[in-house]
Amino acid sequence: TDIPKIHGLPEAPNWPVFGSLFQLGENHSKSLSKLAKKLGPVFQIRMGNRRIVVANSYDSIKYFWVKNQAALISRPALHTFHNVVSSEVLSIGTSPWDESCKQRRKAAATALNKPAVQTYMPIIDHESYIAINEILHECQDGKADINIIPHLQRFALNTSLTLNYGTRIASSDDALLKEIVTVEGAVAQLRSASNNWQDYVPLLRIFPARSNEAATIRQRRDRYLVRLLNGLKKDIANGVDKPCITGNILKDPSAKLNETEIRSICLTMISAALETVPANIILGIGYLSSPHGQEIQERAYREILDVYPNGDAWDRCLDEEQVPYVTALYKEILRYYTVHHMSLPRRSVQEIEYEGSRIPAGTSFYMNAFAGDYDENHFEDPYQFNPDRYLGDVDGTPHYAYGAGTRMCIGAHLANRELYTFLVRLIIGFRILGPLNKEDAAILDGMEINARPTGLVVQPKMFKCRFEPRNLEDLKRWIDGSKQRAEHH
Numbered sequence: 277t278d279i280p281k282i283h284g285l286p287e288a289p290n291w292p293v294f295g296s297l298f299q300l301g302e303n304h305s306k307s308l309s310k311l312a313k314k315l316g317p318v319f320q321i322r323m324g325n326r327r328i329v330v331a332n333s334y335d336s337i338k339y340f341w342v343k344n345q346a347a348l349i350s351r352p353a354l355h356t357f358h359n360v361v362s363s364e365v366l367s368i369g370t371s372p373w374d375e376s377c378k379q380r381r382k383a384a385a386t387a388l389n390k391p392a393v394q395t396y397m398p399i400i401d402h403e404s405y406i407a408i409n410e411i412l413h414e415c416q417d418g419k420a421d422i423n424i425i426p427h428l429q430r431f432a433l434n435t436s437l438t439l440n441y442g443t444r445i446a447s448s449d450d451a452l453l454k455e456i457v458t459v460e461g462a463v464a465q466l467r468s469a470s471n472n473w474q475d476y477v478p479l480l481r482i483f484p485a486r487s488n489e490a491a492t493i494r495q496r497r498d499r500y501l502v503r504l505l506n507g508l509k510k511d512i513a514n515g516v517d518k519p520c521i522t523g524n525i526l527k528d529p530s531a532k533l534n535e536t537e538i539r540s541i542c543l544t545m546i547s548a549a550l551e552t553v554p555a556n557i558i559l560g561i562g563y564l565s566s567p568h569g570q571e572i573q574e575r576a577y578r579e580i581l582d583v584y585p586n587g588d589a590w591d592r593c594l595d596e597e598q599v600p601y602v603t604a605l606y607k608e609i610l611r612y613y614t615v616h617h618m619s620l621p622r623r624s625v626q627e628i629e630y631e632g633s634r635i636p637a638g639t640s641f642y643m644n645a646f647a648g649d650y651d652e653n654h655f656e657d658p659y660q661f662n663p664d665r666y667l668g669d670v671d672g673t674p675h676y677a678y679g680a681g682t683r684m685c686i687g688a689h690l691a692n693r694e695l696y697t698f699l700v701r702l703i704i705g706f707r708i709l710g711p712l713n714k715e716d717a718a719i720l721d722g723m724e725i726n727a728r729p730t731g732l733v734v735q736p737k738m739f740k741c742r743f744e745p746r747n748l749e750d751l752k753r754w755i756d757g758s759k760q761r762a763e764h765h
């Protein structure tokens with residue numbers, strides 16, 4: 277193995293060569309939670325020739341990721357992803373820690389801080405009204421069972437691209453949009469821990485099929501990244517660019533980044549938000565369409581009206597989060613579905629001591645974030661969907677959906693604003709109801725709703741629900757207002 281067996285730390289049962297890969301199966305989070313019942317919350321596993329320490333409880337994750345955050349600042353390099361898909365340009369989330377990663381992370385974090393995100397809110401206004409307008413056109417006044425997944429996928433892609441490059445590509449280039457969705461989806465599969473045994477068992481690399489596929493994906497990705505970046509540079513040169521993440525970075529004199537680093541940031545921004553944000557909105561809508569979700573919607577609706585009695589919540593939700601219950605609702609969606617079940621892997625750069633064992637620098641660490649977010653010792657009735665748990669003072673890390681510590685998600689603030697805006701607008705616009713055909717009702721279990729347990733991010737299984745406009749006239753007026761702002765922007 278890359279590092280020797282760690283003395284004193286329990287180890288999962290394993291086989292020669294493959295280690296515990298068979299036991300882990302397709303759903304790593306679930307298999308590891310089962311092992312944790314026997315071995316305790318922290319144990320080591322061998323995946324092929326790699327030794328990995330896994331944390332499976334809220335407190336143990338906090339111990340490694342927060343208390344020892346300086347030690348856990350790096351990320352492991354994996355064969356398929358680092359040598360084949362991204363040999364030149366790595367996203368921030370997959371980069372081991374070095375000076376370049378530090379500079380890229382800093383520049384991206386500045387472009388995603390609170391004041392910067394506020395300048396992007398016109399984009400959220402625009403893209404969310406378009407998605408809601410699509411839902412309105414399809415809903416037949418609450419009589420049709422509809423699948424909202426495609427609407428939210430379009431929302432996420434348009435939002436990602438516009439946030440990143442300032443221009444809306446949606447209506448003008450359908451082929452490009454399709455290409456991005458296909459390629460980014462394939463990249464996410466290549467990053468998955470459970471899908472790429474050649475990362476752990478070098479012998480498997482002599483079968484080149486997977487590597488060839490990865491190389492083709494890389495070329496296709498490079499092509500659109502160059503094209504999009506050149507488009508933005510042209511807009512900046514002509515003085516017609518709009519506020520956007522990459523624009524802010526290109527114009528920031530303190531960000532000393534070369535061309536490859538700028539491309540790294542661009543691809544990070546596209547891939548990081550493409551699946552995560554819509555998955556949370558889709559899953560949240562699924563829950564709201566259930567019988568218990570009806571109660572939550574009505575409470576949220578009342579609380580929104582209490583704060584905004586004059587019917588201006590649609591616009592005001594872009595400025596700030598003033599309705600604590602809606603904030604609590606998106607936090608509970610983030611916890612309950614924890615769309616990165618296994619977060620993103622880390623690598624230690626210093627020795628860490630844990631209950632008498634010494635874990636050497638250079639060890640890979642996996643966070644079983646789903647298990648941490650369902651830890652009964654920390655969350656009361658974790659299997660109960662209950663936004664109330666986030667009302668009032670919530671100490672520490674509310675959940676691990678965004679990871680924790682030194683390499684925590686830097687898009688969390690932007691993502692929160694997107695979730696908040698979307699929820700307020702949907703809840704004041706519609707009553708979200710279960711489908712007429714009960715077979716299409718959303719699965720409510722946080723683990724079972726996932727159609728792709730081998731992926732990096734949860735992919736919601738298809739479900740249908742109904743949207744009944746609360747007041748058609750109001751809704752049309754709000755949509756019109758957003759439309760007019762978009763035309764002037």
Ligand code: HEM
Binds near residue numbers: 615616684
């Ligand atoms: C609900 C939506 C999102 C979820 C659930 C999510 C989740 C995560 C998680 C679990 C990590 C790994 C953190 C760790 O290792 O501790 C991460 C990293 C990251 N996320 Fe997000 N994310 C979301 C949205 C976004 C958005 C909108 C952006 C940017 C536009 C973004 C940018 C990043 C970046 C750059 C990293 C890598 C940070 C690093 O390696 O230093 N994320 N995210």
